[in-house]
Amino acid sequence: MADTAAAGQRTYGRVYEGLRAYGLITAMWIRSTMAYRASFVMTTLGNFAATGLDFVAIMLMFSRIDSLGGYDLPEVAFLHGLSATAFGFADLVLGSMDRLGRRVRDGTLDTLLVRPAPVLAQVAADRFGLRRLGRIVQGALVLGYAVVSLDLAWTPLKVLMVLLALLSGAAIFCAVFVAGAAFQFVAQDASEVQNSFTYGGQTLLQYPPTVFAKELVRGVTFLLPLAFVNWLPALYVLGRPYPLDLPAWLAFAPPLVAAACCALAMLAWRAGLRSYRSTGS
Numbered sequence: 001m002a003d004t005a006a007a008g009q010r011t012y013g014r015v016y017e018g019l020r021a022y023g024l025i026t027a028m029w030i031r032s033t034m035a036y037r038a039s040f041v042m043t044t045l046g047n048f049a050a051t052g053l054d055f056v057a058i059m060l061m062f063s064r065i066d067s068l069g070g071y072d073l074p075e076v077a078f079l080h081g082l083s084a085t086a087f088g089f090a091d092l093v094l095g096s097m098d099r100l101g102r103r104v105r106d107g108t109l110d111t112l113l114v115r116p117a118p119v120l121a122q123v124a125a126d127r128f129g130l131r132r133l134g135r136i137v138q139g140a141l142v143l144g145y146a147v148v149s150l151d152l153a154w155t156p157l158k159v160l161m162v163l164l165a166l167l168s169g170a171a172i173f174c175a176v177f178v179a180g181a182a183f184q185f186v187a188q189d190a191s192e193v194q195n196s197f198t199y200g201g202q203t204l205l206q207y208p209p210t211v212f213a214k215e216l217v218r219g220v221t222f223l224l225p226l227a228f229v230n231w232l233p234a235l236y237v238l239g240r241p242y243p244l245d246l247p248a249w250l251a252f253a254p255p256l257v258a259a260a261c262c263a264l265a266m267l268a269w270r271a272g273l274r275s276y277r278s279t280g281s
Contacts, residue, residue, distance in 0.1 A: 014118065021117035025125035033130050040131065047134030051088075054206060055080055055142050069210035074149035075238055076208060081143025082162070082230035083205035086169030087198075088136035093170075094177040096126045098191040098198075101184035110278050120269060123181065150238070158237045161251065168254035169229035173198060175261035176224070178269050185272035201226045209235075209243050217243055225261065228254040 033040050058080065062073045071079075100123050103109040112122045152158070180194030187193065201220070209217050209231050221227040221244065235242055236251035 018118040018121040022121040022125045025117075025122065026128040029125070029128035030130055043131040044134045047131050048138050049134075051084065051135045051138045054084075054203065055138070058206070069208040071208045071210070071240075074146050074151075075240075076206075077142050078146035078150060078238065079208060079230055079234055080206040081139050081141075081146050082165055082169065082234055083202050084139030085136060085143055086139075086166050086229055087173050087202040088132065088139050089166075089170040090173030090177060091135060091198075092129070092132040094124050094174050095129060095132055097124060097177045097181040098184075098194050099123070099126060100181045101187070101191050104185060104276065107278055109276065119273060120178070152237070152239075161233050161237050164252075164254060165230055165233035168233075168258040171258035172225065172229050172254070172261050173202070175258070175265035176201065176226075178262075178265040182265070182268040182272035185276050197224065201229075205230050214243060221246075225257050228257040 055077070058068075058076055059073070061068060062076075066072070068076055100109070103112070103123070109119075112119050115122065147162075176197050177194070180197060183194065184191070201224070204212075204220065205226060209227070217227070221231075232242060232246075232251045233254055236248060242250075
């Protein structure tokens with residue numbers, strides 16, 4: 001019991017140190033950003049406009065069609081809003097992880113290793129981009145439009161499902177960011193591979209699963225469980241059956257899936273960090 005308690009205290013201490021270091025570094029970058037407020041406003045608006053083009057494309061499609069894969073515009077907007085908002089939070093918190101490959105390649109990761117702060121917290125907070133708030137606002141606005149437009153009988157359980165989907169979806173995307181960064185210890189500058197699963201995965205989830213082949217739907221359900229970000233909980237809220245005929249109770253599994261993904265991502269990160277060897281220069 002004493003050993004277990006001591007291990008728990010050490011784990012708590014490491015988590016606290018990581019969060020504290022992350023908070024201090026992000027606060028530094030926020031102060032730096034707000035020193036040029038006009039630039040911050042313009043880049044945030046640019047981020048908002050750039051991410052909003054995805055939904056503009058969907059609206060243009062619906063100007064020519066009545067449904068997409070059997071889903072009308074408010075239903076597709078609901079999928080888009082859930083995935084965009086969840087991904088926006090993950091991108092805000094860990095969007096800088098794709099820079100790790102360059103640090104591994106040029107050896108600048110060594111400077112982080114000698115500092116008295118967890119490496120993961122330093123990498124995650126490096127060049128913290130407050131402008132990414134534009135993506136969150138855009139996703140939230142689309143989600144709000146969908147909630148108002150959907151002809152649904154909202155219940156407390158459905159409202160809770162939306163909140164759980166946002167939190168769990170953000171955690172799943174965070175796990176993908178960390179796992180992708182761990183892969184860069186081996187592949188070095190492979191940020192585009194990581195982006196194909198993060199930004200590419202978010203784009204995939206904007207559309208109904210019925211427009212994709214069942215093999216792809218199986219892959220993002222059982223291999224890389226992005227379907228738990230919004231497809232499963234959203235289809236439960238919308239009263240739609242899942243294309244793979246999975247049981248309805250899986251719609252409540254995103255928190256467990258998110259916890260498992262985060263645990264696996266941390267194991268991958270630790271393995272990658274242990275395998276790191278400096279450039280030798």
